[in-house]
């Protein structure tokens with residue numbers, strides 16, 4: 490008897506399995522109604538206690554996108570894509586809901602996390618929905634380089650920051666390769682019943698080599714230890730050390 494593996498597949502898993510970030514776009518508009526369908530689908534995402542602690546901002550204006558590109562460290566695809574969408578943690582609206590009942594919103598680390606997670610979930614759903622239409626997209630965490638500048642530019646009230654943005658458009662001809670960026674092996678990231686504390690280094694080293702080979706195929710010069718090398722280099726001091734102070738100034742709490 491053969492032990493044939495059943496292939497479980499849906500349109501959704503197919504879309505997810507083909508994901509690759511796209512940073513080069515055609516000069517072709519994303520129809521408003523298509524974007525609307527994408528964002529409406531994304532808005533079905535689960536949200537903590539139905540609080541819907543996020544907002545979405547759609548930016549098409551080229552001048553504004555040029556400024557956003559600069560604040561994200563000159564990420565040109567923010568200008569070159571057809572539409573830029575920001576995913577905002579938004580506790581401002583919770584404050585208003587509280588006021589409507591004579592209450593004050595008690596801000597905390599938890600409300601900051603809830604809002605950040607809500608924004609991330611709706612952002613991920615947006616990317617998947619966009620890709621399901623054949624669009625390309627890339628998330629832009631660079632929006633947290635200068636959160637106050639982004640807030641000023643886009644007119645955020647206190648209690649709103651952009652968790653990440655997303656450049657969306659029709660992928661340029663050479664933008665999508667069938668050669669997808671490999672992920673860490675399943676055995677390292679999926680645990681069953683209890684966290685497996687077996688020494689992960691052999692599998693990490695294998696992945697380092699696999700990712701280096703991927704970058705070689707893309708003709709991109711990278712470290713031979715392609716995963717651990719950049720991590721060790723980048724994270725030997727805290728990333729965005731100003732972030733907590735800036736977000737506190739923007740109305741978020743971390744205690």
Ligand SMILES: Cc1cc2nc3c(=O)[nH]c(=O)nc-3n(C[C@H](O)[C@H](O)[C@H](O)COP(=O)(O)O)c2cc1C
Nearest residue numbers: 508509510511512564627628629630631632653670
């Ligand atoms: C929250 C988040 C922020 C990201 N920020 C950026 C960014 O600022 N610029 C960029 O080019 N890619 C950004 N990316 C894309 C990642 O670099 C990319 O997803 C990762 O390298 C895996 O590659 P793939 O998506 O093509 O498989 C971001 C991804 C996530 C999830």
